[in-house]
Amino acid sequence: MAHIEDRWFNTIDGPDGKPKRVKSNRHGVGLRYRVRYIGPNGREASKSFPDRAKKDAEAFLVTIESDKLRGSYIDPKAGxxxxxxxxxxxxxxxxxxxxxxxxxxxxxxxxxxxxxxxxxxxxxxxxxxxxxxxxxxxxxxxxxxxxxxxxxxxxxxxxxxxxxxxxxxxxAKSVTKPRATPRRVVPWTGSQVSAIRDGLPVRYKPIVDLGGGCGLRQGEIFGFSPDNIDFADGWISVVRQVKKVRSRLVFGLPKNDKDRRVPLAGSVADALRQHMDSRPPLTVTLPWEDPNSADRVSVPLVFFTDRKHAIDRANFDQKIWRPAVASAGITPSRATGMHALRHLFASALLDGGETIKALAEYLGHADPGFTLRVYTHLMPDSETGRGRPSTTCSRRPETPGRSSDGPRPGISRV
Missing domain, CATH: 1.10.150.130 (Tyrosine recombinase, N-terminal domain)
Known part of the structure; x- marks a missing residue:
């Protein structure tokens, strides 16, 4: 039975047979009150309180018994x-x-x-x-x-x-989660992207077409395979990426573990065909997700290094991408990485009248609300987007499956 024990006093029978409180040998030493109770697991538990804190002990006992009845009991020692x-x-x-x-x-x-x-x-x-x-x-x-x-x-x-x-x-209500001030996305112009493309080695130029024309992330481009291209119907499948885990390259699922299909513009398809004709895909074998796993996957890659390896993002950024950005007159920074090509893709689709929901699917965003927050100012009917200078090439290409006068989810090769 739950009760509060006063360890500074003992109760004994007095000479007249009535209970009498006498000081114990612990009197004045240590915590005075000890709440003893049986937990839901059937074991006895206790918690001690100092002198002059009997009301706190009583409140604790009431709380414990109430929590047990509600099924919300938590052992104080568990924390x-x-x-x-x-x-x-x-x-x-x-x-x-x-x-x-x-x-x-x-x-x-x-x-x-x-x-x-x-x-x-x-x-x-x-x-x-x-x-x-x-x-x-x-x-x-x-x-x-x-x-x-x-x-x-x-x-x-x-x-x-x-x-x-x-x-x-x-x-708790008094705790506010830190929130970053959203950075306003300003897509590169077609001439800027063309200048960056010109500054890349020939073997890497089509990376710009795939990033700016299909909105793939950097790792998805590095893991891109000819098996992912449907030239006939004009679609590509994004099913993997190359990333580094514990200092080793591995294959893995795209971000959010979600594969997707993206419309393939005719100009991007032409660039990929020409690239693969001059540099046939290279089959590369890497672990899947876990670098220590025995599970290995072999994939023919469209893009690879001159030493016939999968591309390491860090090396590529430092030795290839940043110099090309600088050669285009753009200061290399975190905001001018390959990810910026996705903004060009998003801008082109929104200019063409594509919906936010479709854009989110093509970009691989888990939440269309996130896509809206990032790109709402680029929508043609938005107050900030109306009348802004074009950030894409002047000619939008024909995309398979779309009428010549309807919205086209692609941009011309730049």
Whole structure:
């Protein structure tokens, strides 16, 4: 039976047979009140309170008994595990691809452990979350802090699911998730893209056509195979990418683990045909997702290095892409990577009257709302988009399956 024990006094029978309280040998030493109760697992549990805190002990006992009746009881000792110990278990059991696991591990260990690592889960309060985020403002961009905050919230949400915490401190009303100020997308002009293409080695020029004409991500271009091209019907399938995991190149699914089909403009198809005629695809064998896996996949790649290897993104950016961008009179930066070609593709489709939903599917976005937030100002009927200078080539190509006077989801080769 649950009760509160006063460890500073014992109750004995007095000379008159009536109960009498006498000081115990613990009187004045340590915590005075101990709440003893039986947990849902049938085992006895307890929590101690200091002198003059009997009301707190009584309130705790009422809460415990109420939680047991509601089925929401959480053992107070369950939250005593250190954040780092619990987070390591979360990292080990969290379902994610290996590249995501690697980047998540790096962020959690670099930015969460220094502040939360030695704290007990149950001792983490909303004030700690606010203080932690404030401490990072001068060192990290809001977009990076937002990602790390999501990791922290996910770990603490898992602790709630595991009944180690009653609630997630990140969900408190007083805690505000960091949010980056959206950067306004300004697509390159056709002449700028042409200049970048001219600055690339011949073997890499069609990369610009595939990125700007079909909206593929960099890793998807590097993992692109002739098997993914349907020249007859005018479509390409995006089913894989090349990425680096733990310093090794691997094949993997596209971002969001979602394959897709994208319309193939005639000019892009011509560029791919010419490229593959002059440089036949090279079959490359790499691990699938996990660099330590014995699972190997062989794929004929359209683009590969002059040493007949799959393309390493970091090397390509540093030695090939950035010099080409600079040669076009554009300052190389994070915003001028190959990803910028996707903005040109999006701009062309929106100019042609394509819907946001279709554009999101072609770009491989998981949420059309995200696509709308990024590109709404480029829509022809938007207040900011109306009357803006054209960012694409003046001639839109004919795309198979589209009438000559209807919206065409493609751009001419630049």
């Amino acid at each position: 005593q595990i250190k954040f780092q110990d619990y987070a390591e278990d979360w990292l080990r059991t969290r379902a994610m691809d290996e590249s995501s696991r690697e980047s998540t591990e790096q962020r959690v260990r670099k930015h969460l452990y220094p502040y939360f690592g030695d704290r007990q889960l149950g001792a983490i309060k909303p004030a700690h979350v606010r203080e932690w985020d404030q401490s990072l403002k001068s060192a990290l961009a809001a977009s990076t802090r937002s990602v790390i905050f999501t990791h922290l919230s996910s770990i603490l949400s898992a602790a709630v699911d595991d009944r180690r915490l009653a609630e997630n401190p990140c969900s």
